Amino acid sequence: MRVCYTQAKDVGAPPFPHLLFPEKPPSSAAAAAPTMSQEELKKKAAHQAVELVESGMVLGLGTGSTAAHALDRIGELLRQGKLRDIVGIPTSKKTEAHAAAVGIPLSDLGAHPVVDLSIDGADEVDPELNLVKGRGGSLLREKMIEGASRRFVVIVDETKLVERIGGSGLAVPVEVVPFGWQLTMGRLKGLFEGYEACEARLRRAAAADDRPFVTDNGNYVVDLYFEDGIRRDLHLLSDQILRITGVAEHGVFIGMASSVIVAGRDGVSVMERRPK
């Protein structure tokens, strides 16, 4: 799979010029612009993605702080009458509540097994557009809805770009059934022995709360932490993880994103999946 990088229409130079546009230096206009906060960058990426939404679409509604900006924008356009007849399929209970609050009509995969467009954030994006998702715990529903989508647009700020999946040093989540979770976690750890340096931890409800974090599906999450990212073939690893009885799903999204909108301090750029 090859990826091409195209610059979005509205702003100056892209983030990570060494990664996306090696030949192009940041523009002086962008350099002189006031620094945007990470939250503003997330909002910028989200608003750009919402430009792709058309009346009558079935939308996959993502979860997380970046996707929340997309929900607000869709709600605003509905209220202004600029969008009509939208149906949203939420990827979490939190998103369901947020979408209802901003006036997005909701449905589910049973009524709409084909989704026109999903818009969601990500925790990591590699140069092949593979993703890590689920640090908010919504990976299973996200993978189902985004996997049923004709088009899946990912929205991130530039801090989410990594050279290699697992390379940020932050969690790669795996959703597991509560029954026998210790056994499942041990088997997950065993997959990496002699390969990548990996630590596995059961996610807790909160820093000061020792109870396990529970997903919308009533499951637990085992977080995998890699010293230097995942080096083996991701498809092979995905199969190995999913073959462990007790695993419900993992948060590595391989080859699912159609494009990634990246908002950086020097502008917005779009990483596109090239048609085969």
Ligand SMILES: O=C[C@H](O)[C@H](O)[C@H](O)COP(=O)(O)O
């Ligand atoms: O479970 C959470 C989702 O996968 C989020 O899309 C992901 O964690 C990114 O969230 P945020 O936009 O808050 O960084």
